[in-house]
Amino acid sequence: xxxxxxxxxxxxxxxxxxxxxxxxxxxxxxxxxxxxxxxxxxxxxxxxxxxxxxxxxxxxxxxxxxxxxxxxxxxxxxxxxxxxxxxxxxxxxxxxxxxxxxxxxxxxxxxxxxxxxxxxxxxxxxxxxxxx
Amino acid sequence: xxxxxxxxxxxxxxxxxxxxxxxxxxxxxxxxxxxxxxxxxxxxxxxxxxxxxxxxxxxxxxxxxxxxxxxxxxxxxxxxxxxxxxxxxxxxxxxxxxxxxxxxxxxxxxxxxxxxxxxxxxxxxxxxxxxxxxxxxxxxxxxxxxxxxxxxxxxxxxxxxxxxxxxxxxxxxxxxxxxxxxxxxxxxxxxxxxxxxx
Numbered sequence: 001x002x003x004x005x006x007x008x009x010x011x012x013x014x015x016x017x018x019x020x021x022x023x024x025x026x027x028x029x030x031x032x033x034x035x036x037x038x039x040x041x042x043x044x045x046x047x048x049x050x051x052x053x054x055x056x057x058x059x060x061x062x063x064x065x066x067x068x069x070x071x072x073x074x075x076x077x078x079x080x081x082x083x084x085x086x087x088x089x090x091x092x093x094x095x096x097x098x099x100x101x102x103x104x105x106x107x108x109x110x111x112x113x114x115x116x117x118x119x120x121x122x123x124x125x126x127x128x129x130x131x132x
Numbered sequence: 133x134x135x136x137x138x139x140x141x142x143x144x145x146x147x148x149x150x151x152x153x154x155x156x157x158x159x160x161x162x163x164x165x166x167x168x169x170x171x172x173x174x175x176x177x178x179x180x181x182x183x184x185x186x187x188x189x190x191x192x193x194x195x196x197x198x199x200x201x202x203x204x205x206x207x208x209x210x211x212x213x214x215x216x217x218x219x220x221x222x223x224x225x226x227x228x229x230x231x232x233x234x235x236x237x238x239x240x241x242x243x244x245x246x247x248x249x250x251x252x253x254x255x256x257x258x259x260x261x262x263x264x265x266x267x268x269x270x271x272x273x274x275x276x277x278x279x280x281x282x283x284x285x286x287x288x289x290x291x292x293x294x295x296x297x298x299x300x301x302x303x304x305x306x307x308x309x310x311x312x313x314x315x316x317x318x319x320x321x322x323x324x325x326x327x328x329x330x
Contacts, residue, residue, distance in 0.1 A: 017207045018273040024215070024266050060277065089274055091315040093324060100328040107325060109318050111270045114263055116318060 004130055008033040008050075012043040012057040012069065013087070018110075022056055022087065025117050040064030044072050047079055054124070059088035059095065067102065074103040083124045087112070186293035193286045200279045207272035214266045218259060225255040 009031055013019045019036045026034055035052070037043035041064040043057065055073065059066035066086055073079045083105035088095070091109045099107050105127075106120045232248040235241040315321045 013273075015273040015276060017204065017211065017269055017276075020211050021266055021270055024211075025263070028263060089277055091317075091321060093313050093315050096315060096321055096324050097328060100325055100330045104330070106330070107321055109315070109321055110274055111267075112318065114267055 003030075004125055005030045005032050007031065007053040007125075007130065008035070009054045009056065010035050010037060010043055010046060010052045012037045012040065012055065012061070012066070014038050014058065014061040018058065018087075022117070025114050026056075026121070028114070029118055029121065040066060040069030040072070043069055047073065047082070048076075052082065053128075054121075055082055055084045056087055056121075057084055059086055059090055059099075067098065070099070070102050070104055083128065085120055085124060087117075186290055189286050189290040189293070193283055193290075196279050196283050196286070200276055203272050203275060207269040210269055211266060214262050218262050221255045221259050221262070225252050228252045228255070 009026055011019050011022045011026070011034060013022070013036075016038075019038075023034050023036065035046065035050075037046055039061045040057070043055070044064065046052070047055070055069075057066045057069055064072075066088065070084050070086070073082055073084060080103075084103070085106045085108065086099050086104045087108045087110065089110045096107055105124045108116060108120055228248040228251045232245045232252075235244050235248070315324060
Protein backbone atom coordinates (compact mmCIF):
# COMPACT_ATOMS: atom_id res chain seq x y z
CA UNK A 1 0.00 0.00 0.00
CA UNK A 2 1.08 3.63 -0.54
CA UNK A 3 2.85 5.74 2.10
CA UNK A 4 0.83 7.78 4.66
CA UNK A 5 1.39 11.05 2.82
CA UNK A 6 -0.81 9.69 0.02
CA UNK A 7 -3.66 8.60 2.30
CA UNK A 8 -6.83 10.67 2.63
CA UNK A 9 -7.87 11.39 6.22
CA UNK A 10 -11.29 12.61 7.39
CA UNK A 11 -11.36 14.41 10.77
CA UNK A 12 -14.83 14.48 12.36
CA UNK A 13 -15.49 16.75 15.36
CA UNK A 14 -18.11 19.37 16.18
CA UNK A 15 -15.43 21.61 17.77
CA UNK A 16 -13.41 23.42 15.11
CA UNK A 17 -10.57 23.90 17.62
CA UNK A 18 -10.21 20.14 17.97
CA UNK A 19 -10.35 19.60 14.21
CA UNK A 20 -7.54 22.12 13.75
CA UNK A 21 -5.41 20.43 16.42
CA UNK A 22 -5.84 16.94 14.95
CA UNK A 23 -5.23 18.34 11.45
CA UNK A 24 -2.04 20.05 12.65
CA UNK A 25 -0.75 16.89 14.31
CA UNK A 26 -1.51 14.67 11.31
CA UNK A 27 0.22 17.23 9.09
CA UNK A 28 3.32 17.03 11.28
CA UNK A 29 3.19 13.25 10.84
CA UNK A 30 3.48 13.75 7.10
CA UNK A 31 -0.19 13.32 6.23
CA UNK A 32 -1.08 15.75 3.48
CA UNK A 33 -4.63 14.97 2.39
CA UNK A 34 -6.80 16.12 5.29
CA UNK A 35 -10.52 16.90 5.22
CA UNK A 36 -12.91 17.89 7.99
CA UNK A 37 -16.56 17.30 8.93
CA UNK A 38 -18.48 18.84 11.84
CA UNK A 39 -20.75 15.86 12.57
CA UNK A 40 -21.33 12.23 11.65
CA UNK A 41 -23.94 12.95 9.00
CA UNK A 42 -21.72 15.39 7.12
CA UNK A 43 -18.88 12.86 7.42
CA UNK A 44 -21.04 10.03 6.07
CA UNK A 45 -22.08 12.11 3.07
CA UNK A 46 -18.43 12.91 2.36
CA UNK A 47 -17.41 9.26 2.73
CA UNK A 48 -20.12 8.21 0.27
CA UNK A 49 -19.11 10.77 -2.36
CA UNK A 50 -15.30 10.78 -2.08
CA UNK A 51 -12.63 8.17 -1.41
CA UNK A 52 -11.06 8.27 2.07
CA UNK A 53 -8.56 5.92 3.73
CA UNK A 54 -8.77 6.82 7.41
CA UNK A 55 -11.37 8.37 9.74
CA UNK A 56 -10.58 10.13 13.03
CA UNK A 57 -13.87 10.78 14.83
CA UNK A 58 -15.17 12.38 18.00
CA UNK A 59 -18.06 10.59 19.78
CA UNK A 60 -20.23 13.36 21.25
CA UNK A 61 -21.54 15.35 18.29
CA UNK A 62 -24.91 16.78 17.30
CA UNK A 63 -27.03 15.38 14.43
CA UNK A 64 -25.11 12.08 14.21
CA UNK A 65 -22.68 11.04 16.94
CA UNK A 66 -19.50 9.01 16.55
CA UNK A 67 -21.12 5.69 17.43
CA UNK A 68 -23.84 6.16 14.83
CA UNK A 69 -21.18 7.13 12.26
CA UNK A 70 -19.12 4.05 13.15
CA UNK A 71 -22.19 1.82 12.84
CA UNK A 72 -23.09 3.37 9.47
CA UNK A 73 -19.54 2.87 8.17
CA UNK A 74 -19.41 -0.76 9.29
CA UNK A 75 -22.87 -1.44 7.84
CA UNK A 76 -21.86 -0.08 4.44
CA UNK A 77 -20.26 -2.66 2.16
CA UNK A 78 -18.12 -0.06 0.40
CA UNK A 79 -16.96 1.69 3.60
CA UNK A 80 -16.57 -1.07 6.18
CA UNK A 81 -12.85 -1.54 5.42
CA UNK A 82 -12.16 2.03 6.65
CA UNK A 83 -10.28 2.25 9.96
CA UNK A 84 -12.03 4.55 12.44
CA UNK A 85 -10.03 6.01 15.31
CA UNK A 86 -12.30 7.35 18.05
CA UNK A 87 -11.02 10.48 19.81
CA UNK A 88 -13.23 11.52 22.69
CA UNK A 89 -13.45 13.16 26.09
CA UNK A 90 -15.48 10.18 27.33
CA UNK A 91 -13.44 7.62 29.25
CA UNK A 92 -16.46 5.53 30.22
CA UNK A 93 -15.57 1.87 30.08
CA UNK A 94 -18.88 0.86 28.49
CA UNK A 95 -18.20 3.40 25.70
CA UNK A 96 -14.74 1.89 25.12
CA UNK A 97 -16.19 -1.62 25.01
CA UNK A 98 -18.98 -0.46 22.71
CA UNK A 99 -16.47 1.19 20.36
CA UNK A 100 -14.29 -1.92 20.24
CA UNK A 101 -17.27 -4.21 19.65
CA UNK A 102 -18.61 -1.88 16.95
CA UNK A 103 -15.40 -2.17 14.97
CA UNK A 104 -13.36 0.91 15.99
CA UNK A 105 -9.69 0.60 15.11
CA UNK A 106 -8.57 2.55 18.19
CA UNK A 107 -9.74 4.80 21.02
CA UNK A 108 -8.03 7.92 22.38
CA UNK A 109 -9.15 9.91 25.40
CA UNK A 110 -8.83 13.70 25.39
CA UNK A 111 -6.70 15.46 26.41
CA UNK A 112 -4.03 13.54 24.51
CA UNK A 113 -0.46 14.24 23.44
CA UNK A 114 1.07 14.23 19.98
CA UNK A 115 2.92 11.02 20.91
CA UNK A 116 -0.35 9.20 21.77
CA UNK A 117 -2.06 10.19 18.51
CA UNK A 118 1.06 9.32 16.51
CA UNK A 119 1.35 5.92 18.19
CA UNK A 120 -2.31 5.02 17.58
CA UNK A 121 -2.27 6.15 13.95
CA UNK A 122 1.01 4.31 13.27
CA UNK A 123 -0.35 1.09 14.79
CA UNK A 124 -3.46 1.26 12.63
CA UNK A 125 -1.41 2.09 9.53
CA UNK A 126 0.87 -0.89 10.26
CA UNK A 127 -2.16 -3.17 10.40
CA UNK A 128 -3.24 -1.69 7.06
CA UNK A 129 0.21 -2.48 5.68
CA UNK A 130 1.16 1.18 5.25
CA UNK A 131 4.80 2.06 5.97
CA UNK A 132 5.89 5.55 6.98
CA UNK B 133 -22.93 -8.60 86.15
CA UNK B 134 -24.14 -5.05 86.87
CA UNK B 135 -27.56 -3.78 85.76
CA UNK B 136 -26.26 -1.51 82.97
CA UNK B 137 -24.19 -4.27 81.42
CA UNK B 138 -27.11 -6.71 81.59
CA UNK B 139 -29.37 -4.21 79.83
CA UNK B 140 -26.76 -3.60 77.12
CA UNK B 141 -26.50 -7.31 76.43
CA UNK B 142 -30.27 -7.72 76.15
CA UNK B 143 -30.87 -4.55 74.13
CA UNK B 144 -31.27 -5.49 70.45
CA UNK B 145 -30.29 -1.91 69.41
CA UNK B 146 -32.05 0.28 66.87
CA UNK B 147 -34.57 -1.62 64.81
CA UNK B 148 -33.40 -2.55 61.29
CA UNK B 149 -35.40 -0.72 58.54
CA UNK B 150 -38.23 -2.93 57.38
CA UNK B 151 -38.71 -3.37 53.62
CA UNK B 152 -41.65 -1.42 52.23
CA UNK B 153 -44.31 -3.91 51.34
CA UNK B 154 -46.17 -1.91 48.66
CA UNK B 155 -45.97 1.01 46.24
CA UNK B 156 -48.74 2.97 48.07
CA UNK B 157 -46.73 2.61 51.26
CA UNK B 158 -43.65 3.97 49.45
CA UNK B 159 -45.67 6.90 48.09
CA UNK B 160 -47.03 7.68 51.56
CA UNK B 161 -43.53 7.70 52.97
CA UNK B 162 -42.21 9.90 50.13
CA UNK B 163 -45.12 12.29 50.67
CA UNK B 164 -44.30 12.45 54.35
CA UNK B 165 -40.63 13.21 53.61
CA UNK B 166 -41.63 15.89 51.09
CA UNK B 167 -43.93 17.58 53.61
CA UNK B 168 -41.19 17.49 56.24
CA UNK B 169 -38.73 19.02 53.75
CA UNK B 170 -41.23 21.75 52.84
CA UNK B 171 -41.74 22.55 56.52
CA UNK B 172 -38.00 22.57 57.17
CA UNK B 173 -37.33 24.82 54.16
CA UNK B 174 -40.10 27.17 55.24
CA UNK B 175 -38.66 27.33 58.76
CA UNK B 176 -35.18 28.00 57.42
CA UNK B 177 -36.44 30.68 55.02
CA UNK B 178 -34.99 28.71 52.09
CA UNK B 179 -37.92 29.13 49.71
CA UNK B 180 -37.33 32.85 49.01
CA UNK B 181 -33.64 32.00 48.47
CA UNK B 182 -34.51 29.26 46.01
CA UNK B 183 -36.79 31.67 44.18
CA UNK B 184 -33.93 34.15 43.84
CA UNK B 185 -31.66 31.31 42.63
CA UNK B 186 -34.19 30.37 39.95
CA UNK B 187 -34.35 33.98 38.78
CA UNK B 188 -30.53 34.22 38.71
CA UNK B 189 -30.09 31.13 36.52
CA UNK B 190 -30.71 32.84 33.11
CA UNK B 191 -27.94 35.32 33.97
CA UNK B 192 -25.65 32.43 34.96
CA UNK B 193 -26.40 30.74 31.63
CA UNK B 194 -25.57 33.87 29.63
CA UNK B 195 -22.28 34.13 31.55
CA UNK B 196 -21.49 30.50 30.67
CA UNK B 197 -22.20 31.28 27.01
CA UNK B 198 -19.87 34.28 27.21
CA UNK B 199 -17.11 32.10 28.69
CA UNK B 200 -17.57 29.61 25.85
CA UNK B 201 -17.38 32.39 23.21
CA UNK B 202 -14.32 33.98 24.76
CA UNK B 203 -12.46 30.68 25.22
CA UNK B 204 -13.21 29.75 21.60
CA UNK B 205 -11.91 33.13 20.40
CA UNK B 206 -8.78 32.78 22.57
CA UNK B 207 -8.05 29.25 21.33
CA UNK B 208 -8.63 30.38 17.75
CA UNK B 209 -6.20 33.28 18.12
CA UNK B 210 -3.55 31.01 19.61
CA UNK B 211 -3.96 28.44 16.81
CA UNK B 212 -3.69 31.17 14.16
CA UNK B 213 -0.52 32.47 15.81
CA UNK B 214 0.94 28.96 16.15
CA UNK B 215 0.31 28.17 12.48
CA UNK B 216 1.98 31.42 11.38
CA UNK B 217 4.91 30.87 13.76
CA UNK B 218 5.40 27.33 12.43
CA UNK B 219 5.59 28.67 8.88
CA UNK B 220 8.12 31.31 9.99
CA UNK B 221 10.15 28.61 11.71
CA UNK B 222 10.24 26.57 8.53
CA UNK B 223 11.49 29.61 6.59
CA UNK B 224 14.20 30.34 9.21
CA UNK B 225 15.38 26.71 9.22
CA UNK B 226 15.44 26.58 5.40
CA UNK B 227 17.38 29.89 5.19
CA UNK B 228 19.91 28.63 7.75
CA UNK B 229 20.41 25.41 5.74
CA UNK B 230 20.83 27.32 2.45
CA UNK B 231 23.31 29.74 3.99
CA UNK B 232 25.32 26.91 5.55
CA UNK B 233 25.57 25.20 2.15
CA UNK B 234 26.80 28.41 0.54
CA UNK B 235 29.38 29.15 3.25
CA UNK B 236 33.05 28.40 2.32
CA UNK B 237 34.83 25.71 4.33
CA UNK B 238 37.56 28.01 5.73
CA UNK B 239 37.97 28.72 9.46
CA UNK B 240 35.50 31.62 9.55
CA UNK B 241 33.07 29.70 7.36
CA UNK B 242 33.20 26.70 9.66
CA UNK B 243 32.31 28.89 12.65
CA UNK B 244 29.42 30.34 10.68
CA UNK B 245 28.21 26.84 9.70
CA UNK B 246 28.27 25.78 13.36
CA UNK B 247 26.20 28.83 14.31
CA UNK B 248 23.72 28.18 11.51
CA UNK B 249 23.45 24.55 12.57
CA UNK B 250 22.60 25.71 16.11
CA UNK B 251 19.98 28.09 14.69
CA UNK B 252 18.37 25.20 12.79
CA UNK B 253 18.41 22.98 15.89
CA UNK B 254 16.87 25.78 18.00
CA UNK B 255 14.20 26.28 15.34
CA UNK B 256 13.37 22.57 15.68
CA UNK B 257 13.01 22.92 19.45
CA UNK B 258 10.78 25.97 18.97
CA UNK B 259 8.61 23.89 16.63
CA UNK B 260 8.16 21.21 19.30
CA UNK B 261 7.12 23.90 21.79
CA UNK B 262 4.67 25.33 19.26
CA UNK B 263 3.16 21.85 18.84
CA UNK B 264 2.69 21.65 22.62
CA UNK B 265 0.97 25.06 22.59
CA UNK B 266 -1.27 23.88 19.72
CA UNK B 267 -2.27 20.65 21.50
CA UNK B 268 -2.90 22.54 24.75
CA UNK B 269 -5.72 24.41 23.01
CA UNK B 270 -7.79 21.25 23.37
CA UNK B 271 -8.83 22.82 26.68
CA UNK B 272 -11.47 24.63 24.62
CA UNK B 273 -13.03 21.38 23.46
CA UNK B 274 -13.05 19.89 26.95
CA UNK B 275 -14.24 23.01 28.79
CA UNK B 276 -16.74 23.68 25.99
CA UNK B 277 -18.33 20.28 26.53
CA UNK B 278 -18.42 20.85 30.28
CA UNK B 279 -19.97 24.31 29.82
CA UNK B 280 -22.59 22.84 27.48
CA UNK B 281 -23.49 20.23 30.09
CA UNK B 282 -23.61 22.80 32.90
CA UNK B 283 -25.74 25.07 30.68
CA UNK B 284 -28.19 22.24 30.00
CA UNK B 285 -28.26 21.43 33.70
CA UNK B 286 -28.96 25.09 34.50
CA UNK B 287 -31.94 25.09 32.12
CA UNK B 288 -33.30 21.93 33.73
CA UNK B 289 -32.62 23.25 37.21
CA UNK B 290 -34.34 26.54 36.43
CA UNK B 291 -37.47 24.77 35.18
CA UNK B 292 -37.55 22.46 38.18
CA UNK B 293 -36.92 25.24 40.68
CA UNK B 294 -39.74 27.28 39.21
CA UNK B 295 -41.95 24.20 39.31
CA UNK B 296 -40.86 23.64 42.88
CA UNK B 297 -41.91 27.16 43.78
CA UNK B 298 -45.30 26.62 42.23
CA UNK B 299 -46.21 23.04 43.00
CA UNK B 300 -44.35 19.97 44.17
CA UNK B 301 -41.15 21.43 45.65
CA UNK B 302 -39.05 18.28 45.29
CA UNK B 303 -35.23 18.28 45.84
CA UNK B 304 -32.94 18.01 42.76
CA UNK B 305 -30.61 15.04 42.34
CA UNK B 306 -26.88 15.87 42.13
CA UNK B 307 -24.54 14.95 39.24
CA UNK B 308 -23.35 11.34 39.06
CA UNK B 309 -19.85 10.92 40.54
CA UNK B 310 -16.96 9.49 38.51
CA UNK B 311 -17.03 5.81 39.44
CA UNK B 312 -15.96 2.30 38.54
CA UNK B 313 -17.46 2.58 35.07
CA UNK B 314 -14.97 5.29 34.05
CA UNK B 315 -11.43 4.67 32.82
CA UNK B 316 -8.98 6.90 34.67
CA UNK B 317 -6.22 7.13 32.06
CA UNK B 318 -5.19 6.33 28.48
CA UNK B 319 -3.24 3.36 29.88
CA UNK B 320 -6.43 1.97 31.42
CA UNK B 321 -8.23 2.52 28.11
CA UNK B 322 -5.43 0.63 26.31
CA UNK B 323 -5.55 -2.23 28.82
CA UNK B 324 -9.29 -2.56 28.35
CA UNK B 325 -8.91 -2.49 24.56
CA UNK B 326 -6.15 -5.13 24.75
CA UNK B 327 -8.50 -7.40 26.72
CA UNK B 328 -11.05 -6.90 23.97
CA UNK B 329 -8.46 -7.93 21.38
CA UNK B 330 -7.96 -4.46 19.85
